[in-house]
Amino acid sequence: MTRLNASLWTIGLACCLASVTWTGLTTLVTPQKGLAQVSGEVSARAQLPRFERQAYNPAVLHVRFTEAAGRTSSIDTDAFLDLTLILASGAVEGLRMDLSLKQFQTQLRKLYTQLSRLEPLNEADPASPSRQLHAVLIAELMPVLLREKVTTLLIAADRGLQAVPFAALSDGERFFGDRFAFSITPSLALTTFNPSDEPGQRLLAFGASQFDGLASLPLVPQELNRISSRGGKDQFLNKDFTPSTLLEKASSADYDKLHVATHAEFKPGGPKASQLHSGTGPISMEQLTALRQSRRGVPLDLVVFSACRTALGDADAELGFSGLALQAGARSAVGTLWYVDDVVTSAYFVQMYRYLNQDVPKAEAMQLTRQAFIRGLIRLVDDQVVGADGSPLLTELTPAQQRRVADGVGNPFFWAGIELMGAPW
Structure with missing residues (x-):
């Protein structure tokens, strides 16, 4: 695993994120934890997620595959996976990992098979596809995400990665789609960094x-x-x-x-x-x-x-x-x-x-x-x-x-x- 240096374009992007943080949204969400059923029936009002006015903290996660046969540290891997996390503060965390494309695609197919059959995803098992894919794509950055209290991720995913059902990936405790609000973009050039200024149309x-x-x-x-x-x-x-x-x-x-x-x-x-x-x-x-x-x-x-x-x-x-x-x-x-x-x-x-x-x-x-x-x-x-x-x-x-x-x-x-x-x- 290799730490990557920040590039200049991240500085401008961080400025846009900071603008969203301070000028964007007024009604924000704090996910509620420890929900339980009472006597087998749902008490919906007691379990509603709470809305609070508090700091909104988005970040950008860029995920990129690079074919690298013969250039990785192991004969079992044939690609680099580059992860770049850009925080609203301007801080950048970059990682490069060796990856086997075949193994990644196999895990993704297995996850889709489980989903299509309505099977349990076995999130408690670190070897399950949901856990394995989370370990590759998210886990190394989780300490930063939690420490910085990131609430929302804009995930810029390369071709072939847009099919990943990020919401169904699990860290063993919660699904990614439960823990984070997120969106996917094929290109940051297609993404507007200013919230709509004409709500309610x-x-x-x-x-x-x-x-x-x-x-x-x-x-x-x-x-x-x-x-x-x-x-x-x-x-x-x-x-x-x-x-x-x-x-x-x-x-x-x-x-x-x-x-x-x-x-x-x-x-x-x-x-x-x-x-x-x-x-x-x-x-x-x-x-x-x-x-x-x-x-x-x-x-x-x-x-x-x-x-x-x-x-x-x-x-x-x-x-x-x-x-x-x-x-x-x-x-x-x-x-x-x-x-x-x-x-x-x-x-x-x-x-x-x-x-x-x-x-x-x-x-x-x-x-x-x-x-x-x-x-x-x-x-x-x-x-x-x-x-x-x-x-x-x-x-x-x-x-x-x-x-x-x-x-x-x-x-x-x-x-x-x-x-x-x-x-x-």
């Missing part, structure tokens, strides 16, 4: 629940009805959700948030071939890039894709729709790393927007939502899914929908794949 919501040749998404109408913004909301469902309507409405500076609930499909051939399904026809990834020009100077603060696997694409479009939203000028975007049950997805986003409406920053809103899942606050009660405060997130679930969440939604499969990209603030 309108939410623009689109959804499709019925399709030709694709499974229906029966909870999309409820999801659109239940998500909200303090500045108001306009929504378009099924036949009212057309490609032209989305592109026209999203071009208006009246809206600072765009929410799209539908199916996504990735095909070989790049952005022209990969598409979202509107209520009347497909919208290609390429079409979405038109928003960069139409929203020049007034970027969307948040774009949410409540759809199947929208955080990643294929070899030609690795970043998926979420990454494309950043390239189209959005400050932040939310997508999913894998296919998640639509009951859970809808409940997740309804809860997330509730936190956003309390002036909670984006990454913290998602952290609190994950914590609500982990601690059993998101749960089935009769035919309803109720949220952290005990009020309904979804109602009138069918018996089949109830069965899909009847055993609880605490497994990381349900919450670790929904990921924030771009600015965490």
Whole structure:
């Protein structure tokens, strides 16, 4: 392991982080510890995470692979992993470690297999994929993160690392997504370091629940009805959700948030071939890039894709729709790393927007939502899914929908794949 020197660009970045620290956010989160169930029932109000006005402390973590066959210290390794942590104070901690790409990829595949099968991740076992990946990517910097009381991480991840489900990595005591608020960016050049100065604008919501040749998404109408913004909301469902309507409405500076609930499909051939399904026809990834020009100077603060696997694409479009939203000028975007049950997805986003409406920053809103899942606050009660405060997130679930969440939604499969990209603030 090698200590790395700071480079000049980190100085300017640290100045930006310091600006966020002092001028950005007013309502902040302190995760609550030691939660327990009483008589087998959740006491939601007693377990709600606390909100406090206190110092906001973001940092940037740059994670980079470099192929280095023949240049590492062991014949068993063939790459360097460079970790650079940049604190708001300007301090920089850099590490270089030898790595076996094959072993890293094997552990990542094993973790995905466990998640896809809803298996326990065995966080108590240091040899488990969740622990092994945490040991490689996070553990060496944990003493600094804890000592400096970092609350939020912007993780700049190289190609191939964006598929890591950071939220599901464990230090043996807590999951990374429980302990930290974070976002992922493929490039710091795509990230805005100034918080939005126009909060409370309108939410623009689109959804499709019925399709030709694709499974229906029966909870999309409820999801659109239940998500909200303090500045108001306009929504378009099924036949009212057309490609032209989305592109026209999203071009208006009246809206600072765009929410799209539908199916996504990735095909070989790049952005022209990969598409979202509107209520009347497909919208290609390429079409979405038109928003960069139409929203020049007034970027969307948040774009949410409540759809199947929208955080990643294929070899030609690795970043998926979420990454494309950043390239189209959005400050932040939310997508999913894998296919998640639509009951859970809808409940997740309804809860997330509730936190956003309390002036909670984006990454913290998602952290609190994950914590609500982990601690059993998101749960089935009769035919309803109720949220952290005990009020309904979804109602009138069918018996089949109830069965899909009847055993609880605490497994990381349900919450670790929904990921924030771009600015965490």
